[in-house]
Amino acid sequence: MEINPLKENASFGKIRRSIISSFALTFIFAILLAIGINLTTNLREYESSIINLAGRQRMLSQKIAKSIYYLQTSEQNQIEISEDVALWSAVHRGFQNGHEALDIPKIENRTVDSILKAISPYQENIELISKQLNLANLSKAELRELSIWERKYLAGMDHMVEALQLHIDNTIGNLTYVLGILTFLFLIFIWLLYHFFIKRIIDSVGVLSKNMESQSRHLASILENTSDRIWTVDKNYTLIAYNSVFAKGRLDDGGIAPIKGENVLEAGYFLENKSKTKDYYDRVLSGTSFLTEVEIEKEGRKIFYELSFNPIIDDHGLIIGCSVYQRDITKRIRAMEELKESESSLKEAQRIANIGNWEWDIKNNEIKWSDQLYSIFGKDQKTFTPTYEALLELIHPEDREIFDSNVQYSLENREDPDISNRIILEDGHLRHVHQKGKVFFDKNNTAVRMAGTTQDITVMENARERILQQYRELQNFVYIISHNIRGPISTLLSLIDLLEHNDNRDHKDIILLMGNTVQKLDGTIKDLNHSLTLKNIATIDFEQVDLKGVMEDILILISDEIEKYHATIEFDFAKAPTAFGMKRYFSNIFYHLIMNSIKHRSPERDPHVVIYSNTTPIGGIQIVLSDNGKGMELNEERRKKIFNMYGKLSGSTHGKGIGLYLVKTQVETMNGSIEVESKNGEGSIFTINLLLNAMEKKLLAH
Amino acid sequence: MKNDLTYDLVLLVDDDSVINLVHHHIIKRTGIAKEIKIFLNPLEALLELRRKLVDNDIKILILLDINMPEMDGFEFLDKANTLAKEGKVFDLLMITSSIDYEDMAKGNSHPLINQYITKPLKYNEIINFVHSSSRLTPAP
Secondary structure (H helix, E strand, C coil): CCCCHHHHCCCHHHHHHHHHHHHHHHHHHHHHHHHHHHHHHHHHHHHHHHHHHHHHHHHHHHHHHHHHHHHHHCCCCHHHHHHHHHHHHHHHHHHHHCECCCCECCCCCHHHHHHHHHHHHHHHHHHHHHCCCCHHHCCHHHHHHHHHHHHHHHHHHHHHHHHHHHHHHHHHHHHHHHHHHHHHHHHHHHHHHHHHHHHHHHHHHHHHHHHHHHHHHHHHHHHHCCCCEEEEEECCCEEEEECHHHHHHHHHHHCCCCCCCCECCCCCCCCCCHHHHHHHHHHHHCCCCEEEEEEEEECCEEEEEEEEEEEEECCCCCEEEEEEEEEECHHHHHHHHHHHHHHHHHHHHHHHHCEEEEEEECCCCEEEECHHHHHHHCCCCCCCCCCHHHHHHHECHHHHHHHHHHHHHHHHHCCCCEEEEEEECCCCCEEEEEEEEEEEECCCCCEEEEEEEEEECHHHHHHHHHHHHHHHHHHHHHHHHHHHHHHHHHHHHHHHHHHHHCCCCCHHHHHHHHHHHHHHHHHHHHHHHHHHHHHHHCCCCCEEEEHHHHHHHHHHHCHHHHHHHCCEEEEECCCCCEEEECHHHHHHHHHHHHHHHHHCCCCCCCCEEEEEEEECCCCCEEEEEEECCCCCCCCHHHHHHHCCCCCCCCCCCCCCCCHHHHHHHHHHHCCEEEEEEEECCCEEEEEEEECCCHHHHHHHHC | CHHHHCECEEEEECCCHHHHHHHHHHHHHHCCECCEEEECCHHHHHHHHHHHHCCCCCCEEEEEECCCCCCCHHHHHHHHHHHHHCCCCCEEEEEECCCCHHHHHHHHHCCCCCEEEECCCCHHHHHHHHHCCCCCCCCC
16 A cells, blocks of 8 residues: 555645645756757757858859859959959868858868868869969969869868768757657656656645545534634624524524625624724734623623634734634523522521531541531631531530530441530530531442531520420429428318317317418418519519619518518629529529528527629629528538428428529529538528620520 | 237328328327327438337338428438338338329339328328238238
8 A cells, every 4th residue: 555645644835845846857857858959959050051151162163163264265354253262262261260250160070171171272272273363374284173173172062061961960860869868758757757746746635635625524513513603803804704603693683694704893793882892803803812701682681692702813923813702601690690699598598597508528528618607606717627626626525425426326327417416616605506417428338428407506495495494493383382382281181180080189279280380371372472473573584683673672572571580681792783684583582592591590690691792704693692590511412402392401490492492493594503501500601603694695685 | 800900100200290290190090000109300210110120020100201301201211121121011101292293103103102192191091001902011
């Protein structure tokens, strides 16, 4: 198989070089041929003129001889003879040495030279005779000699002509031969030229045109296989090429199909508006590639286009035009708008629900948080990078381990995690969050990704806690009814029964007991009544409670008891004048604590109660109440029991203690704690710690 | 045969003296007790119980209140349980004003409690109990 280098790598450059080479070769060959032909032609002309001259010389020789003969017999012009002889001699010498005036070239022929040499003595003799003064009177011998010379000369001339004729014939023969060879060579040359150049040029052109055709089909396919409008314009704004989408678009837009060669500015095909259209073309024709988005209103609908301009540059770096892509990006813009909208609704929804979503790339330990999560966890998006470890750090220490093991369990058992835990914010505030997720596995069953939501359920948790507290209060109330009211009533019933069946006992004693029991019942009911009254004092909402105000109300309420037992009550709320909570709770707390102190007073001294408030280093407040009552030795069991429903500090005083139970419940409702210290015979100290801080205040207020 | 129904000692444990007085009258009227002792403080009742149980043949009935300041009825039972483990047996009636179902369930399921009685205690309730099979120390 022949490998044609041009076929492999056909290009117009190579073709051009081949054509130039073959033309040069042809030209050189043609010049050579022309020179050859010219040379032979010249030679022939030269020899022909010599032959003619020789003929004339011969005739002139005869004429001279005849004239000399005639002169012998008749009057003849001797001068005419001498003129003829002069010419004749000149020609002869011209044959020998050339003579420019007579236009006689030197004969370069050895045969002719030798002939001329041989006849030259005859010529000289004749010339000598003709110069004799007695030319008219020549002797017979002289005439005879003249005749011999003349004949010899004529014969020489004839020989010369013959020789020349022969030479010409030879030359022409040679010429034909040379021309034949030249023609043969030319044919070979033409064949070689064809074989080595022309054929290849033809092949290359064939390949090239085939390639070009294929390429142009491919290019056309590229241009057609799109919904973009594509066209090119030269630097005079003349439309050069375009794809069918462009043509169709133009038809749809204006009803007029584009025409190659039209001026795009005058064709009324505007890219945004008339002036912008020219600006765009001018900009790209100044050599800048650029992309721009335009908005066009068509039949009341907004259409968005992306326009891409690119200059077309020739081999010399000159801008010869530009190409333009026009792409309809309306759908993309709409989709992006919709996406933005849905993103913002999602954000809004997350904000409202206080829920955030996350995605955990387990392999790379990268966690992506939605904006709301940063606000739930109280972190700055710019400075905090969520990772699993960072998340664990945020989780309440008590929940951390269980959280981690829940997550590990989910990963190992392919169970979607559902975890509620507490987190601690940077400022120490506590939040309850509920996390739900889904685990994603790769084809090797390795957990690679977990995604889910985290909802801030602090408000719900707090509400739940409050409901629980209220439930406890309600339960407490049931207990009060059950024990503190039913107790005395059952006692009364027993006493009545006793009264009916007892004969040998003094009825008076029983009636006295009945009286005592009724009084106790009355006390319990009074207690309850106080609680209910206190409940009505304040609203249910948490607020800054003025402790001094509450105290003053209480003092009025219990003024009877104070007077009766000679109690003194001292209070100082200067260091922490207010506490955040519910006013009625504080009223209850103070009421029951003071009543407790009076109830358990020492028999040896009048009751004295000191109450003061203070702030704590962690931002809460502390309320301390101390008395000089009889006190008691406390152990763990008793410490707890004091605040139980039936806890009492002394077995010797009657009446079930509901007060301290209520106090504890209400302190706890306000996220506080109460502790007691007591010493037998010296008194008791109750310490209330309220841990409320600004953030919790807000949440609770909410 | 009447003697079979009697107890050598009946302990009344309640922090309310009126209740104790009433119970004293009721027990006395049933005539099941040779001796009745009243305790306001359950600790003292426990001590008495320990003292008396040394004598193997003695038959004891305890009327126990649940809610008492020093020690509630269930605590009393826990302490009394250690005595029971030593083979000392006694009958015990849990007497309370509580109508709380939780307390009642707790009382009914306790192995040392023979019966759970809601105040006020009635004469017939004692009589019924004495004749019932729920007595741990039935007549020989």
